[in-house]
Amino acid sequence: MQNPRKPTRPVVIVSDNTGITAETLSHSLLSQFPDIKFVTEVLPFVVDEDRVFNAVDRINGLARDHASTPLVFVTLVVSEHRRLLETAQGVFFDLFDTFIAPLEEELEHDSNHSLGQSHGMTDIKRYSSRIGAINYSVHTDDGVNTTDYERAEVILTGVSRSGKTPTCLYLALHFGIFAANFPLTTDELDIGKLPDALVKNRHRVFGLTIDPERLQQIRQERRSRGRYSDPKQCRFEVNQAEALFRRESIPHVNSTSMSIEEISAKILHRMQLHREFL
């Protein structure tokens, strides 16, 4: 039974493509209302009248089930489909209607009203380069294939579990950045020098650090026994890594309270990397 005093508000994303744009925006906007519980349903690939009618049915069904009018975020380029959709029982936030008209006026151009321009395969060369970046990040993960560092736009380094792998993958997937990563092992930390593979590419090296307590938690979940997740060991490794970054003037951030998106945005900004949006 639902609590009638704090009902769940249904949210529907209707898109003629993947729905990612509308989902990203709705997520940003609704996160500004933390006291309300939202439940989101995505209806992608709504490209013909039949699917618009299905979407109308679904919105009306959710309105009934939740006894609450769904918030509907819409990216449909065909205006007839938008008009049809708006016969459903929803509160509509139409991204195209809202912004395309003022853009057309400002740009003195009509928009082409064509489907699948965003998050699609409109530019195969750019797309191949992105796939190349993803393969590169997998290929150079965890300090392997350092001979291919010529191609790297950035090389992340830091102790084990400081966030290097997810950040590299995000940089590749989202921005097409060639990002390698090299772990600082206890051997290197004992010597207190930057490993050779990094020395040769120091202008592209970026450090990740993390609070020792958080590191210990993460490592504990992965392997609960032994030196790897020992609090003293975690403190030692982090201290050594941070000292190394300072000594060698390696730019770095503390990833403890940052998401992958935030870490990536900081790296792009600090390293002045060309941010190609894909």
Add this chain to the structure above:
Amino acid sequence: MQNPRKPTRPVVIVSDNTGITAETLSHSLLSQFPDIKFVTEVLPFVVDEDRVFNAVDRINGLARDHASTPLVFVTLVVSEHRRLLETAQGVFFDLFDTFIAPLEEELEHDSNHSLGQSHGMTDIKRYSSRIGAINYSVHTDDGVNTTDYERAEVILTGVSRSGKTPTCLYLALHFGIFAANFPLTTDELDIGKLPDALVKNRHRVFGLTIDPERLQQIRQERRSRGRYSDPKQCRFEVNQAEALFRRESIPHVNSTSMSIEEISAKILHRMQLHREFL
């Protein structure tokens, strides 16, 4: 020298966080104007007055350099900062101003106007589960560690270079989906049966296929000699894989003209996977 008849239109993203939301939306909108060349600059982490003034200077600088008013997409939750920013010489598209007011009215709640709610670390449990998904996809890439398939929400299969790895990584990074992938090698294709690891988990298996000509191109770039990139071999593998999918009733899509986002959205939709937006 710029061509005066087709100038480049500057676009600026100003955000108090990563800028990803505004960048995603601007990209979607501007891709509807394929005849205009845009050059985009992202100014993330604009969190205090100093940085707002820097953003104003930058926008005015771009307006001068391009002799064209920049389009400025804004996500700043502090309204004073928005007002200050709008003193710059730009055409402003304010995502918060546009949508937050109607949402507040509809939801009968004030928004909390706080920073970094989206793409931040607001929910550590959800965030950890996402990192878990990323590590899982790396850990089970390319048919290794099949004993961990219990945890998989989906297992992608297909011939080498049909798009399995990038799709798995995207599903993990973007939606926190535990996605493994298993390559169909010539051994399995010759036998014409689903490999044991997949038989046991067949309700979670999803196939990727690709046009043989495109496959041949991709393989050629990777390894230009030998059977791997031979046109006849590519045709053989694709035919066998598609026959196997049909015989075993494995849902599948042809990835040839689809982006990773589109493939992922299809998989989530067809497999009815819970799409947690992160």
